[in-house]
Amino acid sequence: MIRRQAIVLLALVGLLVATYLWLYKIGVLGELRCGTGSCEYVQTSRYAELLGLPVALYGVAGYATLLGLGLAGLQPGLASDRRVSVLLAALATLGFGFTLYLTAIELFVLHAICRWCVASAVIMTATWLLSLADLRRAPSRTL
Amino acid sequence: MEEGSGRMKGFYLLLVGVAVIGGGVLWYGSQPRAPAPAPNGPLPVAAADGFRGYTMGSDSAAIEITEYSDFECPFCASFATVQMPVVREQLIATGKVRWRYRDFPLPTHAYSRYAALAAQCAGEQGKFWEMHDQLFTNHQWAQTGKNPRGLFRDFARSIGLDLDKYDACMDGQRYAGRIQASVQEGEARGVKGTPSFYVNGRQYQGRSASDDFKALVDSLAKKHK
Numbered sequence: 001m002i003r004r005q006a007i008v009l010l011a012l013v014g015l016l017v018a019t020y021l022w023l024y025k026i027g028v029l030g031e032l033r034c035g036t037g038s039c040e041y042v043q044t045s046r047y048a049e050l051l052g053l054p055v056a057l058y059g060v061a062g063y064a065t066l067l068g069l070g071l072a073g074l075q076p077g078l079a080s081d082r083r084v085s086v087l088l089a090a091l092a093t094l095g096f097g098f099t100l101y102l103t104a105i106e107l108f109v110l111h112a113i114c115r116w117c118v119a120s121a122v123i124m125t126a127t128w129l130l131s132l133a134d135l136r137r138a139p140s141r142t143l
Numbered sequence: 144m145e146e147g148s149g150r151m152k153g154f155y156l157l158l159v160g161v162a163v164i165g166g167g168v169l170w171y172g173s174q175p176r177a178p179a180p181a182p183n184g185p186l187p188v189a190a191a192d193g194f195r196g197y198t199m200g201s202d203s204a205a206i207e208i209t210e211y212s213d214f215e216c217p218f219c220a221s222f223a224t225v226q227m228p229v230v231r232e233q234l235i236a237t238g239k240v241r242w243r244y245r246d247f248p249l250p251t252h253a254y255s256r257y258a259a260l261a262a263q264c265a266g267e268q269g270k271f272w273e274m275h276d277q278l279f280t281n282h283q284w285a286q287t288g289k290n291p292r293g294l295f296r297d298f299a300r301s302i303g304l305d306l307d308k309y310d311a312c313m314d315g316q317r318y319a320g321r322i323q324a325s326v327q328e329g330e331a332r333g334v335k336g337t338p339s340f341y342v343n344g345r346q347y348q349g350r351s352a353s354d355d356f357k358a359l360v361d362s363l364a365k366k367h368k
Contacts, residue, residue: 008158009161016161016162016168032293033172038297038300038301039293044283112297
């Protein structure tokens with residue numbers, strides 16, 4: 001239960017980060033608060049879009065799905081349901097893979113780091129690890 | 144059981160708290176702010192320091208081409224990225240032409256004067272042309288309408304500027320007077336739009352983003368072989 005709670009909390013924070021980047025991308029926020037990073041360089045590069053949509057929007061959708069799934073998995077009827085663990089792990093693995101791809105673009109193609117993207121990468125990595133732990137401890141049969 | 148439900152209640156309260164605080168921060172960030180730094184409003188005009196624009200090429204070149212340009216203007220960006228490499232290769236690198244860049248930020252563009260300032264502040268550290276290239280090559284900033292302050296700072300970082308010096312220069316609008324003097328010079332010479340070119344002081348009438356300019360480049364190259 002504690003792992004799913006942690007996943008829900010992380011997904012909520014990730015959703016806020018992704019929403020922040022998405023709002024910048026669509027022009028609602030005029031400027032990113034980035035400190036020492038190169039956020040706007042990364043966010044205005046061509047890699048900040050995928051299939052015509054802002055990458056941040058995929059983040060919003062991914063984190064929102066994780067959040068919804070995690071909240072559902074906290075309900076008494078589903079708390080011990082292995083299917084929730086499997087879905088969480090699958091989604092988190094997808095997100096973690098996407099995170100690896102984006103981080104590689106930052107490091108090896110753009111040679112610039114966006115600290116909000118790093119924050120998202122840390123959140124997604126932690127979520128992925130927690131989802132694997134949740135899957136490992138989930139009962140092998142559904143109730 | 145009650146302990147468990149109490150814990151869940153606390154957890155949900157925590158979630159709501161995070162959501163409310165995060166949402167509040169996002170809402171606050173989306174509120175319109177004071178105008179961007181140094182848009183095309185009235186600026187303090189410092190006394191002209193006699194600066195006549197950054198040049199590229201040999202001081203002894205027989206031909207000097209002066210360009211009046213605006214960093215936010217799409218035609219200028221097109222010229223800088225499509226035509227200018229040919230000019231650099233065929234005329235400037237060969238010592239035939241010296242290129243002089245003059246600022247002519249148009250009042251219709253929100254951030255062109257700010258971009259000109261960024262280029263001048265880079266020039267202070269010996270990297271005017273590097274910033275010039277960044278501003279024109281990554282020209283999507285000019286289409287977004289967003290405050291480009293952070294992006295220009297990223298450009299400054301990527302070309303290796305000392306950011307403290309850059310920030311001080313930008314915040315103090317150190318070269319606003321130079322830019323205004325350049326605009327006044329252009330107006331006195333009859334510049335109406337950007338980019339405008341003067342070849343050894345005579346206005347070039349051809350279209351800049353066409354083969355006309357290439358023809359001028361070729362004719363100049365032949366003439367000075």
